[in-house]
Amino acid sequence: MTYCVALNLQEGMIFASDTRTNAGVDHVSTFKKMFRFATEGERVIFIMTSGNLATSQAVIELLQQDIQYNVEKNLLNVPTLFDAAQLVGRCASQIAHDSQQIGHTQDTMFGSNFLIGGQIRGQAPKLYSIYNEGNFITATQDTPFFQIGESKYGKPILDRAVSYTTSIDDALRAVLVSFDSTIRSNLSVGFPIDLVVYPKDSLSMPQGIRIERDDAYMSTIRAQWSHGLIHLLQQFDSPPTDYLR
Amino acid sequence: MTYCVALNLQEGMIFASDTRTNAGVDHVSTFKKMFRFATEGERVIFIMTSGNLATSQAVIELLQQDIQYNVEKNLLNVPTLFDAAQLVGRCASQIAHDSQQIGHTQDTMFGSNFLIGGQIRGQAPKLYSIYNEGNFITATQDTPFFQIGESKYGKPILDRAVSYTTSIDDALRAVLVSFDSTIRSNLSVGFPIDLVVYPKDSLSMPQGIRIERDDAYMSTIRAQWSHGLIHLLQQFDSPPTDYLR
Numbered sequence: 001m002t003y004c005v006a007l008n009l010q011e012g013m014i015f016a017s018d019t020r021t022n023a024g025v026d027h028v029s030t031f032k033k034m035f036r037f038a039t040e041g042e043r044v045i046f047i048m049t050s051g052n053l054a055t056s057q058a059v060i061e062l063l064q065q066d067i068q069y070n071v072e073k074n075l076l077n078v079p080t081l082f083d084a085a086q087l088v089g090r091c092a093s094q095i096a097h098d099s100q101q102i103g104h105t106q107d108t109m110f111g112s113n114f115l116i117g118g119q120i121r122g123q124a125p126k127l128y129s130i131y132n133e134g135n136f137i138t139a140t141q142d143t144p145f146f147q148i149g150e151s152k153y154g155k156p157i158l159d160r161a162v163s164y165t166t167s168i169d170d171a172l173r174a175v176l177v178s179f180d181s182t183i184r185s186n187l188s189v190g191f192p193i194d195l196v197v198y199p200k201d202s203l204s205m206p207q208g209i210r211i212e213r214d215d216a217y218m219s220t221i222r223a224q225w226s227h228g229l230i231h232l233l234q235q236f237d238s239p240p241t242d243y244l245r
Numbered sequence: 246m247t248y249c250v251a252l253n254l255q256e257g258m259i260f261a262s263d264t265r266t267n268a269g270v271d272h273v274s275t276f277k278k279m280f281r282f283a284t285e286g287e288r289v290i291f292i293m294t295s296g297n298l299a300t301s302q303a304v305i306e307l308l309q310q311d312i313q314y315n316v317e318k319n320l321l322n323v324p325t326l327f328d329a330a331q332l333v334g335r336c337a338s339q340i341a342h343d344s345q346q347i348g349h350t351q352d353t354m355f356g357s358n359f360l361i362g363g364q365i366r367g368q369a370p371k372l373y374s375i376y377n378e379g380n381f382i383t384a385t386q387d388t389p390f391f392q393i394g395e396s397k398y399g400k401p402i403l404d405r406a407v408s409y410t411t412s413i414d415d416a417l418r419a420v421l422v423s424f425d426s427t428i429r430s431n432l433s434v435g436f437p438i439d440l441v442v443y444p445k446d447s448l449s450m451p452q453g454i455r456i457e458r459d460d461a462y463m464s465t466i467r468a469q470w471s472h473g474l475i476h477l478l479q480q481f482d483s484p485p486t487d488y489l490r
Contacts, residue, residue, distance in 0.1 A: 152397035156426035160474055172488065173478045181401035197489050207490050217485050224481050229405050232473040233418045240462050243417065244442050245452050 001188035002050035002149030006115045008127035008139045011168045012199040015046045020190035034194045037075045038205040043120040050149035051112035081126040093134030113148040153185040154178030246433035247295035247394035251360045253372035253384045256413045257444040262293045265435035279439045282320045283450040288365040295394035296357035326371035338379030358393040398430040399423030
């Protein structure tokens with residue numbers, strides 16, 4: 001499985017992905033699930049993937065190849081992020097379909113999901129979530145974040161703590177707690193975490209960071225969350241007597 | 246869907262279930278998913294169900310009927326809670342199997358899950374989680390709670406806040422937050438919530454409470470959690486600069 005989150009907020013964007021892939025519990029590997037495409041000063045694009053690894057990798061390689069050979073429509077020359085999302089969606093759907101044909105099977109899931117986001121000069125930052133079928137939805141001020149993969153464990157904290165106007169710093173803490181909750185509850189999601197923060201209108205590719213399990217700040221967040229949570233629950237009003245009788 | 250949680254703690258047990266059932270999004274109803282069986286002063290048994298409603302209801306009706314007609318092995322005369330769990334598991338598995346035969350189909354899911362817990366005089370309180378297939382596992386001091394149904398959204402808070410020695414009051418608050426997180430994130434889980442707290446060794450059936458969405462204490466918990474959570478995140482150390490570059 002996989003866990004990826006992307007946020008499109010007032011101050012900028014956050015992209016985070018785990019790096020575990022598995023086919024069964026004894027075929028476990030570390031694979032990067034976050035990919036970057038940029039022309040400094042003009043466009044910055046991030047793509048994260050979940051689902052069938054062969055499909056995800058083929059899509060990314062084809063997108064990279066198209067840039068290398070400067071084909072007519074590639075991620076670095078399409079005019080908008082909408083067009084970029086369409087490129088990825090069509091490519092992904094075609095590859096999954098081809099795999100199904102070649103494999104002569106209906107039983108294997110060849111589909112992949114993608115999150116694609118970023119900014120092109122003169123345009124607002126955009127974030128899209130691309131389905132298996134190649135179609136996609138856009139993040140809005142009402143729904144400023146998307147998750148793909150094993151999303152349920154880490155959703156409640158984001159639902160409660162993140163809105164469009166949340167600061168990058170605050171949202172980042174919520175994202176780290178969301179990852180920690182997911183990793184704690186689900187074996188198929190694992191460290192390290194790839195994290196990138198993109199400040200709105202910078203149009204420059206951030207360095208990003210790979211966060212290991214024993215990372216000092218991650219450990220601090222984990223401890224502060226664990227203690228804070230229990231302390232917080234204890235501060236709540238006591239249950240009324242009719243709850244206990 | 247459904248969300249049920251049961252805890253077997255040092256001080257006693259907590260059982261909580263939602264009441265929403267649905268087949269698609271426009272066939273939504275309220276059904277009780279928590280059932281009680283007791284001989285005052287001798288045994289107290291709680292059963293909660295998720296999965297196929299027809300199977301769940303048939304199992305409960307048969308269990309009640311067996312008591313009414315005083316068959317040789319029923320919930321009120323078996324010597325241990327292990328035997329009671331076996332009774333429920335076999336009954337559930339048989340009914341699901343029969344439905345599959347009668348329906349001439351492999352495609353419909355007839356299975357149900359059950360949580361059964363309680364106490365018989367002279368014995369320790371016990372809690373079992375019964376699978377579709379009729380076999381079951383026991384809660385231990387290491388793993389003092391079980392969930393059935395839509396369990397992922399509400400698991401992280403229980404994982405962090407509940408251990409065997411947690412007080413009933415503290416565990417109860419965590420259970421309510423767990424339900425609120427699940428209901429907020431998943432349409433197929435809904436109010437009211439049926440809640441029962443069983444103090445260890447009381448051997449008396451508690452009254453319990455049905456918690457509606459606008460219940461005063463539930464609303465307080467919801468508000469205190471929302472505000473407390475955001476406040477807590479803001480108190481965390483700030484992200485180091487290498488997280489943001």
